Amino acid sequence: MSTPTLDKHSSALDAAEVTDAHLITITLRIRRFNPEVAADAEWVDYQLAVDPKERVLDALHKVKWEIDGSLTFRRSCAHGICGSDAMRINGKNRLACKTLIKDINPDKPITVEAIKGLTVLKDLVVDMDPFFQAYRDVMPFLITKGNEPTRERLQSAEDRERFDDTTKCILCAACTSSCPVFWNDGQYFGPAAIVNAHRFIFDSRDEAGEQRLEILNDKDGVWRCRTTFNCTDACPRGIEVTKAIQEVKRALITRRF
Ligand code: SF4
Numbered sequence: 375m376s377t378p379t380l381d382k383h384s385s386a387l388d389a390a391e392v393t394d395a396h397l398i399t400i401t402l403r404i405r406r407f408n409p410e411v412a413a414d415a416e417w418v419d420y421q422l423a424v425d426p427k428e429r430v431l432d433a434l435h436k437v438k439w440e441i442d443g444s445l446t447f448r449r450s451c452a453h454g455i456c457g458s459d460a461m462r463i464n465g466k467n468r469l470a471c472k473t474l475i476k477d478i479n480p481d482k483p484i485t486v487e488a489i490k491g492l493t494v495l496k497d498l499v500v501d502m503d504p505f506f507q508a509y510r511d512v513m514p515f516l517i518t519k520g521n522e523p524t525r526e527r528l529q530s531a532e533d534r535e536r537f538d539d540t541t542k543c544i545l546c547a548a549c550t551s552s553c554p555v556f557w558n559d560g561q562y563f564g565p566a567a568i569v570n571a572h573r574f575i576f577d578s579r580d581e582a583g584e585q586r587l588e589i590l591n592d593k594d595g596v597w598r599c600r601t602t603f604n605c606t607d608a609c610p611r612g613i614e615v616t617k618a619i620q621e622v623k624r625a626l627i628t629r630r631f
């Protein structure tokens with residue numbers, strides 16, 4: 375009895391053809407900026423073959439690794455956790471690692487640019503310092519008085535639920551950089567800082583809620599919010615950002631939290 379033999383070479387080719395059959399050609403239109411080369415940013419088109427089930431981050435990697443190594447962008451985890459690759463994709467703030475090419479009309483050029491309202495340093499990289507300064511200003515850590523407890527601080531499930539939504543923030547800045555108030559005046563604390571203040575103001579174990587409320591009672595604080603909901607639409611974690619801001623406003627009026 376003869377044993378069927380596999381032609382390794384042709385099966386490898388077949389596999390490549392099957393894989394290639396999934397590929398489509400897209401145009402990635404990236405807003406490039408290098409202050410060492412030119413004073414103004416410009417749109418540059420890159421054509422590449424991708425699987426539509428790949429993510430915009432994969433396409434950016436292809437451009438960087440195979441076409442132009444000077445392309446600059448931030449990314450780390452590639453799984454929607456670190457918050458470092460927020461960018462404007464087809465005019466909307468999204469995480470490149472969570473955006474599938476098939477979901478953003480690959481028949482037309484896909485535009486990719488830096489998030490708005492923060493100074494662009496190079497290509498898709500912005501200066502995040504003002505964003506993190508606002509975050510630090512609201513004291514995003516548990517503050518308590520008195521002696522250290524000898525056992526863990528207890529909290530009921532209901533009390534934990536009170537701020538569950540705002541614990542999900544990954545500090546990607548998609549919300550803050552989608553806010554028209556922040557675009558016009560970068561002094562505004564911005565949605566992300568308020569979300570992170572909310573996370574502690576409504577934590578029953580924390581004892582600095584009043585202090586945080588006073589910080590946000592500032593002219594650049596919560597009252598600047600115009601309830602446009604851009605922040606809620608932009609949040610890749612599905613946090614109800616506008617609702618959190620409204621709750622902080624209400625706590626300021628009622629002093630109940
Ligand atoms: S609230 Fe959402 S959009 Fe804003 S920084 Fe946090 S995760 Fe990003």
Ligand code: FES
Nearest residue numbers: 452454456457471
């Ligand atoms: S690379 Fe970490 S969130 Fe996208």
